[in-house]
Amino acid sequence: MKPTTDSNPARDQAPDPTTGPTTGPAPDLARDLIRRQESLAAERGNLDQLWQEIADLVLPLRADFTHLRQPGEKRAQKIFDGTAGQAAENLAAGLWGLITNAANDWFTLRADLAEEEETAETKLWLDEVTRRMRASFAGNGQRFYARVMELYADLVTFGTGIFYVEEVPETGRIHYSCRHLSECFIAENARDEVDTLFRRFQFTARQAVSRWGEACHPALQRAAEKEPDRRFAFLHAVMPREAGGMEGRAMSAHDAETPFVSHYVDVEHGLLLASGFYHEFPYQVPRWSTATRGLYGDSPAMLALPDIKMLNAMSKTTIIAAQKSVDPPLLAVDEVAVRGLRTHPGGIIYGGLDENGRRRYEPLQAGGNIGLGLELEEQRREAVRQAFYFSLLLMVQQPNQTATEVLARQEEKLRLMGPHLGRIQAEFLDPLIRRQFGIMRRANQLPPPPRQLQARGVRIEYVSPLARAQRAGEGAAIVRALEALAPIGAVKPEIYDNIDADAAARALTQSFGAPNHLLRSKAAVADLRAAAAPPPGNPADAVDAAGATYATDATDAGAALLEAMTGGAA
Structure with a gap:
């Protein structure tokens, strides 16, 4: 991510993808896009059936993969035990609170420079841009934080989530939405990055004419007058520009520089409605894991599916047995x-x-052992909960722990979440923040960058509770090292000369997630110590005094350092 001083909206703002130029071989392009979407849909037919089975038992409100349900239709007929649904919701809510919590700072911008190289102007600019971007995420009625919860629910249930970030030039706002996985079909480039997405969705005739106007087919315009609520199928295709079928089509020099092209297609009439461009890929497609080496991700629900099905079958049997026992034939x-x-x-x-x-x-007293059934059910419930990292999310509920114990538990538990957190950051948060930065820069909502950053990039650093917990291992290692040195230091205090106290203090403070502005710069620390130093005297006297008090000072300093870093745990 590279800041720039050129913020001319007429050049940086890509045309609205819904109103771009549509000259050229539109019918052939529309049919080609429809055929490619149908091919991508056919390739994942088995996955749709698996997702439907999982949704029926875990997330019935999203169970629309193999058939479209009507609004208000009952969806929970196959569920006899709600453990899986509750565990999935608990994990999704935990990810929301630990990664993108609206009440906490969860990311900050840093320069691609060493800390001592950053000027005051650069630091102020980074802080101001970070503040404005956080405010933008929290704007529009907290829409981002409401929609991202749906993404996490899809991610832990189906293994893949689809998030869409769209700039709305008319209002100056940024529109966030979580797209239903059943509507979206993806493809990767040679680097295993998702750079192509086809979304097949439905609009009413009234919605379509309101969005595309006279570009709509005459039959669609007539339907908008007589049957405004009649639904039609449409396709939104986003792909790299070189694969977007724009050869021979009129475009400006600015449009030719944009990396992604967008097409909207009326599927029923095979009509290309609009084409446009994106500066960044507008869809973020995180995947929980790709252990099966497939295009779409794997999820905790897939791992727990046998236990979920067994638990529902056992619960159904236990319910019938209990009913026979209470109201026997x-x-x-x-x-x-x-x-x-x-x-x-x-x-x-x-x-x-x-x-x-x-x-x-x-x-009739059948003599069934209901207690045994309940015991077996509880075993399956525990297996389902563990598949959704239930114990990890309950760490905060364990009282009476020292700081050392907390660090050790976090290091042990969060080691399991490390790969998933890295993938969420790489496939969701990184492109999301870069997209947000680009939209705000083109809309002149960010201050011009300082001269120092015009030739350097800006990197993203995550400071969410889960990201800080992942870095807590370094702090735990420092604490354990100091605890191990304490018995030796009591006998031979000069061993503390091996420890850089300033470096240890900085590393430990950062591992606990303390705000960055809490730490003084190295130059400020040096100036503070120089101001507090006693005036120079006789060097010989100073050497004698130091030799006379070395043991006492070293012992006190070592004990004080250990106590400060361990919170008195030693």
Whole structure:
């Protein structure tokens, strides 16, 4: 990500992808795009069936892969135990709170420079740009934070999520949305990066005419007048410019420099409605993991699917057994004997006793072991919870832990989340923030960069709770090293000369996630110490005084350093 001083909106702002030029071989291009989307859809047919099965048991509100459900239709008929759905929602909410929490700073911008090389102007510019970008994410009624929760739910359930960031020139706002995975079909480039996406969706006739106007087919315009709520299928295709079918089409020199091309197609009439360009790929497509080496990701729900299916089957059986135990069937001589039998509460069963006072009807006691069923169910529930990292998200609920124990637990638990956090950062957060930065820069919403950054790049540093926890291992190592040195330091205090206290203090402070402005620069520390130093005297006297008090000072300094860094844990 590279800042620039050229912020001419007429040149930096790409045309709205819905209103770009449409001259050229539109019919052939439209049919080619429709055929490619159908080919991508056919290739993932087996995945759609798997996602439908997972959605039916874990996320029924998104169960629209193999067939389109009507609004208000019942969706939870196959669920007899809600453990999987609750665990998935808990993990999604945990990712929201640990990665992109609206109440915390979760990213900051840094220069591609050493800390001591940064000028005050550069630091102020980075802080101001970071502040404005955070405010933009929080703007428009916290829309980003509301939509990103849907992305995390798709990510942990299906293994792949689709997020869309669109600039709206009319309002100056940025529109965020989580696209349904059933609508989207992706392709990768030679570097295994998703750079092509086809989204097949539905608009009403009224929505289509409102968006594309006279570019719509005459039949669609007539439908907008007579049947405005009738739905039609449309296609949005975004791909690299060299593969976008724009050869021979009119475009400005500025448009020719944009790396991605966009097409909207009326599928029913095979009509190209609009074409345009994007400066950045507008879709972010994070994947939980790609262990199966497929195009789409794998998810915790896929790993836990056998346990989820078994748990639902066992719960159904236990429910039936419990119902039989509480309201057992009756034993009778024949069918005629039970006609008119009143089994409701307070009912009188006439003829229920014979002339000798013995019961004519007896309940059937099958003797099933409901307790065993409940015990087996709990084992499957625990397996499902662990697949969704349930224990990891409950670490904060373990009281009475020292700082050392907290660091050790975080290092152990979060080692499992490391690969997934790295993939989320690389495939979602990095392109998201770069897209946000580009949109705001083209809209003149960012201050001009300082001279020092005009030839250098800007990198993204994540400071969310989960990112800080991933770096906590370094702090834990420092604490453990100091604890191990304490017994030796009590006997031989000069060993503390091997430790750079300033470097240890900086590393430990950063590993705990303290704000960056809390640390003084190295130059400021040197100036502060120079001002506090005593005036120079007789060097010989200073050497004698230092020799006389070395052991005491070293012991006190080592103990103080250890206590400060471990919080008194030693």
